[in-house]
Amino acid sequence: MERQSLKILVSGDVGGQFTALFKRVSSIQKKNGPFDLLLCVGDFFGTNDEEWEDIVSGSIKVPISTLILGPNKPEHTKYFSGKDGTELCENITYLGSRGMFTGSSGLQIAYLSGVESSGSTCGPTEFDLEAVTSLTVPVAGDSKFKGVDILLTSQWPVGVEKYADDIQGADNSATRSAAVAEIARVLRPRYHFCGLDGIHYERHPYRNHQVLSESARHVSRFISLSKVGNSQKKKFLYAFSITPLSKMDSVELIKQPQDVTECPYKPSSNLAYTSNSKEEQSTQFFYDMTVKKDNSGQKRKSGSGDYSGERKRKPPQPTGPCWFCLGSPQVEKHLVVSVGTEIYIALAKGGLVPDHVLILPIGHHQSIVSAPTDIQEEIIKYQSSLKKFFKAQGKGVVFFERNFRTQHLQIQVVPIPEDTIIDAKDVFMDCAEGSSIELYEIPKHSDLKQIVPVGAPYFYAEMPTGEKLLHRISKSFPLQFGREALSQPGLLNMPERVDWKNCVLSKDEESEIAASFKTDFRQYDFNFT
Structure with a gap:
């Protein structure tokens, strides 16, 4: 026991x-x-x-x-x-x-x-x-x-x-x-x-x-x-x-x-952090999450300094050739299936299943944690659209990100059969335990940006039932862990497809799958609704 x-x-x-x-x-x-x-x-x-x-x-x-x-x-x-x-x-x-x-x-x-x-x-x-x-x-x-x-x-x-x-x-x-x-x-x-x-x-x-x-x-x-x-x-x-x-x-x-x-x-009956003196600072350290307006009429959250009308910053530039910056000559554009304002979706190279896709920023950003607000908001919109798309097919969806030995933010999107949805979290936990990985469940309403500092390596996954799992990488980490968990018998049951290199298709096959996905997804794509 x-x-x-x-x-x-x-x-x-x-x-x-x-x-x-x-x-x-x-x-x-x-x-x-x-x-x-x-x-x-x-x-x-x-x-x-x-x-x-x-x-x-x-x-x-x-x-x-x-x-x-x-x-x-x-x-x-x-x-x-x-x-x-x-x-x-x-x-x-x-x-x-x-x-x-x-x-x-x-x-x-x-x-x-x-x-x-x-x-x-x-x-x-x-x-x-x-x-x-x-x-x-x-x-x-x-x-x-x-x-x-x-x-x-x-x-x-x-x-x-x-x-x-x-x-x-x-x-x-x-x-x-x-x-x-x-x-x-x-x-x-x-x-x-x-x-x-x-x-x-x-x-x-x-x-x-x-x-x-x-x-x-x-x-x-x-x-x-x-x-x-x-x-x-x-x-x-x-x-x-x-x-x-x-x-x-x-x-x-x-x-x-x-x-x-x-x-x-x-x-505290007064959630505003207001301090007019050092003495007040020691006793009135609270927060005010009410939405207010500044002099320009823009909405902001008091105490945070973050404006919804956040000033556009030039995205950081890659240190070398990047396979995922949409403007880069290295991008395989035949895999792209949807393009938004800040984000695009593309078929995964060597996907676990035919409709395995990636959510990617158009500009160069390394991780969810380091991405600005507008990037994060559009990621959430795409996730919502993809959930509806796969639900209509009787599938759940797992999202995961590995911010380790990567230079461009990639959120893997993998659909799983409906009858395996309830087992997804347990399968990931069991796979982590078998690999001696500490995988933690964080609160469903938590913001990853508030938990993990910019620059820290991590593995993050969202289950179809809403649970959020996090591993903070300290030394080594199995690069294919996300695929390995999804390939387990309790989910996709395809251990032979853990290594993406064994799953690569010809360019013609990839183009055909991408065109089909693009057509099917269009009615759920917020860019067209």
Whole structure:
């Protein structure tokens, strides 16, 4: 029987004391293990590089898969490549600046690196309003969203001690963040861990619902951990077992312990981020998603600075010959079946099935994440048209993008039989597990651009039933993974067609299929309606 619960360790500020941390972890592993994961909050690096060099060289072994947050101090930025999901060395992975995902185990982890920006600009070790909205907006209006299993932040939330015991230790309330409090309130983590203050503090669990006026929800536990190797012998390592929220019985999940308190975070009645002073900034870090107009009459979202009338920018130019820029002499124009304003569709070279097509920008853009708003909007319009087109044929459709070892955005569009639609997600997950790939499910209403930073490699897929799957590539990745998953017996059942080179047709055959697709698709093509 599959083990449902996971055993996890969490560490406070490591401060570069890797020998002390991993010696303790190894000891706990032998006595109480095996543990599945080590999560580190606060400052992972310190001032001495010698132990880190020993880690990188392998002289000091990392005994467990370890996930760390980003830097909180400028002097620590040198250790990070800037790409989210990067493996810094064997068994140590930098999570990224912020994000939220679901692992193959079902465990949901949200994270936010750095400290809240106190000015109008945001440095490499700080987070701003955009970081807050990227975590909260995708789930705030989702009635099916229950919460996350774990929230990791380095900075403390403002007011966490309300209704609970006073915090024993240095008064660092001035450095605490209202933004973190808002994130914790909206995401409703079962466990919230943080560091930086050097204080061990385990708050009484608190409710995530209002008694009598709302249905019962699970409780949250806030835990701050001390620094590794601190002289006061305060607790810096926390061990616990957790069954992912998605796999728990609802009755068991919402059980309320006897020492539960009210939620310490007050819901904001004013969602506008308005700060007239430094003091207000520390307590009023919220967002306003209402549509307003600027002086020119253009609509915009307050607080974002993004205008729907976005100024047209010249697309970036390829570094060499590009097979997909529509104006390039390398493009095989006989494969093109539809051309829009910013996007075109073409048959895939060596497609899995005859109506396997690609959604491509006319100009040169590397990925969905790096593409401007007008490109993304037209991609969505084409996806909608293609869904209707294939649905009329009794088929579902899988969209996937591999932003790895490519220089031009390509969204693969592959139709699958209607009776396999419900199995698509499971087949992709099983294929990922077989290839030792961590494929995460992200919220259906999430924006990939808010989760993955520009330049970071990733694999992204949208299932016919609406699920969105993401793998953030750190080192190697099987280039044909998307085709391999679709070729499985549970979907297309054509393993011999995984390699596109084995499926290439003659130019005459390609032209004939393209002409037929173009004719059939025309009534669904928004360019003609």
